Amino acid sequence: MSTATFGSICFDTGCFWKDGSKISKVNKPKEGKMFVKCAVTKTQKPNKEVRIGVLGASGYTGSEIVRLLANHPHFGITLMTADKKAGQSIGSAFPHLVTQDLPDMVSVKDANFSDVDAVFCCLPHGTTQEIIKALPKGLKIVDLSADFRLQNISEYEEWYGQAHRAPDLQKEAVYGLTELLREEVKSARLVANPGCYPTSVQLPLVPLIKANLIEFRNIIIDAKSGVSGAGRGAKEANLYTEISEGIYSYGITRHRHVPEIEQGLSEAANSKITISFTPHLMPMNRGMQSTIYVEMAPGVTIDDLYHQLKISYEDEEFVVLLERGVVPRTHNVRGSNYCLMNVFPDRIPGRAIIVSVIDNLVKGASGQALQNLNVMMGYPENTGLLYLPLFP
Numbered sequence: 001m002s003t004a005t006f007g008s009i010c011f012d013t014g015c016f017w018k019d020g021s022k023i024s025k026v027n028k029p030k031e032g033k034m035f036v037k038c039a040v041t042k043t044q045k046p047n048k049e050v051r052i053g054v055l056g057a058s059g060y061t062g063s064e065i066v067r068l069l070a071n072h073p074h075f076g077i078t079l080m081t082a083d084k085k086a087g088q089s090i091g092s093a094f095p096h097l098v099t100q101d102l103p104d105m106v107s108v109k110d111a112n113f114s115d116v117d118a119v120f121c122c123l124p125h126g127t128t129q130e131i132i133k134a135l136p137k138g139l140k141i142v143d144l145s146a147d148f149r150l151q152n153i154s155e156y157e158e159w160y161g162q163a164h165r166a167p168d169l170q171k172e173a174v175y176g177l178t179e180l181l182r183e184e185v186k187s188a189r190l191v192a193n194p195g196c197y198p199t200s201v202q203l204p205l206v207p208l209i210k211a212n213l214i215e216f217r218n219i220i221i222d223a224k225s226g227v228s229g230a231g232r233g234a235k236e237a238n239l240y241t242e243i244s245e246g247i248y249s250y251g252i253t254r255h256r257h258v259p260e261i262e263q264g265l266s267e268a269a270n271s272k273i274t275i276s277f278t279p280h281l282m283p284m285n286r287g288m289q290s291t292i293y294v295e296m297a298p299g300v301t302i303d304d305l306y307h308q309l310k311i312s313y314e315d316e317e318f319v320v321l322l323e324r325g326v327v328p329r330t331h332n333v334r335g336s337n338y339c340l341m342n343v344f345p346d347r348i349p350g351r352a353i354i355v356s357v358i359d360n361l362v363k364g365a366s367g368q369a370l371q372n373l374n375v376m377m378g379y380p381e382n383t384g385l386l387y388l389p390l391f392p
C-alpha cells in the first residue's frame with residue numbers, strides 16, 4: 001500500500017491513517033497535525049479485457065493516458081515504462097495519480113509484454129521507431145510520437161534530421177485522425193497518432209478543401225500552444241520566468257508540423273498544398289488554438305463554409321461547430337477530448353477566418369490516441385472519453 005499527503009484533508013473515508021488505523025470521518029487532521037498521511041483506496045485494477053502497456057508513462061501524454069484509462073471499462077494497464085524515472089510508482093512521478101493501483105514503471109529494455117495486448121507509445125520522436133520495431137508482432141500500437149506520421153521517408157529525414165529506422169513499418173502505419181480516417185483506423189495494427197497542431201488545423205480545413213470551398217493557396221495558420229506541449233523534460237526555455245507574462249513565436253517557416261499538415265491537406269486536395277504556419281508558446285499549461293486565414297473559392301460564401309462544417313461533423317461526438325458568431329476558447333475544452341471550431345467572415349471580401357481549439361494533451365494527443373484504440377479494438381469510440389471540460 002502506498003501513502004500520500006493531502007494537506008489536512010483526507011477525502012476518502014475508505015483511507016487509513018499512516019499508523020494503519022482506519023479513517024472513519026472525513027477532514028479530521030490527526031492530533032492537530034497540519035498534514036496527515038493516509039493509505040489510499042486504489043481505483044485502477046488491471047483485470048479488464050484488454051491489457052494495456054503505456055510506454056513513457058512518466059511523461060505528460062503517458063500520464064494523461066493513465067488518467068483517462070481510470071474510467072475505461074475495458075482497458076486496464078498492466079505495464080508502464082519510464083526512462084530516468086524507471087523503478088518509481090506512477091503516484092510518485094505524478095501525485096495526482098496516487099490513487100491508481102498500478103505496477104511500478106520499468107525501463108523499456110526490462111519490459112515484459114506477455115501480459116499486454118495493446119500499447120500506447122508516448123516516447124520522444126526519434127526513439128520510437130527502434131522500440132516499436134522490437135515489439136511483439138501481435139500487439140496493437142498507437143504511437144503518439146511523430147515517428148510514423150509522414151508517409152514519405154525522405155521528408156521525415158529532412159524535417160526530423162535523422163534516418164528513418166523502420167521504413168517497412170512505415171508502410172503499414174495508419175494516420176489516426178479519427179473523424180476523417182475512421183475506416184482505416186479500424187483495421188490498423190499500428191496507428192500514428194496525429195500531432196496536436198496538425199489535429200487542430202486539419203479538422204476544420206480538410207472538409208472545406210475536399211468540397212473545393214477554399215483556395216488551395218495562401219492558407220495562413222497562426223497557432224498557439226500551452227507549455228505542456230513541450231513535454232515534461234526540464235528545459236531552460238520552459239522555465240516559468242521564460243514563459244510567464246509573455247508569448248513568442250517559434251519554428252517560423254521550419255516547424256516539423258509543416259510537412260504533416262501539408263501531407264493531410266494535399267491528400268484532401270489531390271494536389272500539393274503549401275502553407276504558412278507559425279506556432280506560438282502561450283503562458284498556459286494546456287490548450288491550443290489555431291486561427292486560420294483562407295481565401296474562399298469564387299462565388300463561395302461564409303454560409304457555405306459554415307454549412308459544410310456542419311454537415312461534416314453533425315454526427316461526431318468530439319468535433320463541435322459552435323453557433324454562428326460564438327468564438328471558441330481553449331477554456332472550454334480543457335481536460336476534454338473536444339475540438340470546438342467556428343468560421344467568421346474577414347473584413348477583406350472573399351476571405352474567411354477559422355478558429356479551432358483543442359486541449360493539446362487530450363484531443364491533441366492522449367484522448368485521440370484512446371479514441372483510436374477504441375476503434376481498433378471494436379469498442380464505442382467515446383468509451384472512457386466522456387470527460388466534460390474543466391472550468392474555470
Ligand SMILES: NC(=O)C1=CN([C@@H]2O[C@H](COP(=O)(O)OP(=O)(O)OC[C@H]3O[C@@H](n4cnc5c(N)ncnc54)[C@H](OP(=O)(O)O)[C@@H]3O)[C@@H](O)[C@H]2O)C=CC1
Pocket residue numbers: 055056057058059060061062081082083084085086108122123124125127144145146194195196228229230231232233360361364365
Ligand atoms: N505534449 C503534448 O502535448 C504532445 C506530445 N506528443 C508527442 O508524444 C510523445 C510524448 O510526449 P510527452 O509526453 O509530452 O513527452 P515527455 O517528455 O513528457 O515524456 C517522455 C517520456 O518518454 C520517456 N523517455 C524519454 N527518453 C526515452 C528513451 N530514450 N527511451 C525510452 N523512454 C524515454 C520519458 O521517461 P523519463 O521521464 O522517466 O525520463 C517519459 O516517460 C512525444 O513524441 C511528443 O512529441 C504528441 C502530441 C501532443
Ligand SMILES: CC(=O)N[C@@H](CCC(=O)OP(=O)(O)O)C(=O)O
Pocket residue numbers: 125144145146194195196197225226227228229230231279281364
Ligand atoms: C509547445 C511545444 O513545444 N509543442 C511541440 C509540439 C507538441 C506536439 O504535438 O508535437 P508532436 O506530437 O509532433 O511531438 C513543438 O512545437 O514541438
